[in-house]
Amino acid sequence: MAISGVLRPGFLQVRVLDMPAAIEHYTKRIGLHQVTEGPDGRVYLKSADEFDHHSIVLRRADQAGIDLMAFKCLEDADLDRFEKRITDYGIAVDHVKAGEQPGVGRRIGFTIPTGHRIELFAHSEMSDPKPRIHNPDVWEVPPHGMRARRFDHALLYGPDVEGNLDFFQKCLDFRCAERVDMPDGLLAIWLTCGMKAHDIAFVKYPEKDKLHHIAFDLENWNDVGNAADILTRYDISVDIGPTRHGITRGQTIYFFDPSGNRNEVFAGGYTYYPDLPTRTWDETQVGKGIFYYERKMNDAFLSVVT
Amino acid sequence: MTVATRFIITLEGHGEASGYPHERVLVALERAQGFGKLRNMPRKLPVGCRRGGCGICRVRVTGGQYRSDVMSRAHISVEDEAQGVVLACCIYPLSDLSLRLETPAPVKARGEAALQSA
Numbered sequence: 001m002a003i004s005g006v007l008r009p010g011f012l013q014v015r016v017l018d019m020p021a022a023i024e025h026y027t028k029r030i031g032l033h034q035v036t037e038g039p040d041g042r043v044y045l046k047s048a049d050e051f052d053h054h055s056i057v058l059r060r061a062d063q064a065g066i067d068l069m070a071f072k073c074l075e076d077a078d079l080d081r082f083e084k085r086i087t088d089y090g091i092a093v094d095h096v097k098a099g100e101q102p103g104v105g106r107r108i109g110f111t112i113p114t115g116h117r118i119e120l121f122a123h124s125e126m127s128d129p130k131p132r133i134h135n136p137d138v139w140e141v142p143p144h145g146m147r148a149r150r151f152d153h154a155l156l157y158g159p160d161v162e163g164n165l166d167f168f169q170k171c172l173d174f175r176c177a178e179r180v181d182m183p184d185g186l187l188a189i190w191l192t193c194g195m196k197a198h199d200i201a202f203v204k205y206p207e208k209d210k211l212h213h214i215a216f217d218l219e220n221w222n223d224v225g226n227a228a229d230i231l232t233r234y235d236i237s238v239d240i241g242p243t244r245h246g247i248t249r250g251q252t253i254y255f256f257d258p259s260g261n262r263n264e265v266f267a268g269g270y271t272y273y274p275d276l277p278t279r280t281w282d283e284t285q286v287g288k289g290i291f292y293y294e295r296k297m298n299d300a301f302l303s304v305v306t
Numbered sequence: 307m308t309v310a311t312r313f314i315i316t317l318e319g320h321g322e323a324s325g326y327p328h329e330r331v332l333v334a335l336e337r338a339q340g341f342g343k344l345r346n347m348p349r350k351l352p353v354g355c356r357r358g359g360c361g362i363c364r365v366r367v368t369g370g371q372y373r374s375d376v377m378s379r380a381h382i383s384v385e386d387e388a389q390g391v392v393l394a395c396c397i398y399p400l401s402d403l404s405l406r407l408e409t410p411a412p413v414k415a416r417g418e419a420a421l422q423s424a
Contacts, residue, residue: 017376063380064359237356260359304354304362
């Protein structure tokens, strides 16, 4: 097994201002399924193409944004190994008991230099709907809405992006697939723990612990077009797209959930291998890197976050 | 088919927009900007998430009645709301309205600072 340790994004807990509106958006429009609602009111969602118990957690709050993003590790012992490495690095680690979220085993949690809470876990029960394991069809229940196949990645904003780069490389074995360097320093990084062009990304921003977007994987460019039709039909607020990113090459739309948290639907993106060089962008071409067809950033890219 | 009630939304010093009871005021202002009806703006109309989360479109309502959706408390406090400081994306007119842009919107300023300090 070539991929070990941190495997991939597992789940993300997002704060929403209006729970019924959020459930409708993420299930009927994005195309997820509701797995369950916890006793504290948190609602657990997944794509029918994901095996694990859930990948998105909705929590009612009076401010938008995210509480945490959790990555799945291959085996339980990884959690102890990473705890030691993170503690030795000088960052405090805390423990979340199995069952704090339904179906999820014990987690370790810590705060990274940009102020975001990241967690690691190794065990999740499966939940329905999920792909059939023996003689599987291409889907078990018909895809609906935007036909999201998985929670794919997140882009987060905060001040110490250099600190995050060092931490994720040294403590969690992530690699930097792409980066943007401005004349006065590092602006943004795209990090991967597997073979996707990114599993998490960071852009420099003066305030800690901010969300830029939560991304869902779509099968292809046709599904991005279908998502665009849904956005207009249901009057969902669009930021930009359909377009493409030069960075990662993903085909994309940015839009907003009913609480103002930015979502992305994302198709494509290249395959990353650990021996590949870090692709670099400078000030002259950064617009093309962010939005390949527009060749410039829009007003909202660096300033609209939750 | 009945034509929806139309209200006049005045952005103080910059012009007027047509507003409708079931349309977000920010969307009415975006349309007016598209038709060239907002003039001498200090900056482009600040448009972000249009759903009450990002806080960029803060305005002060100086006259008229409106109803509002829930807005992020990170950007609009209880005191703000009581004084008519709201997010333009989360209010709907119930009468003609007068608004003043709350500039510099703190979030926008932070975004620009990010660009400069990047």
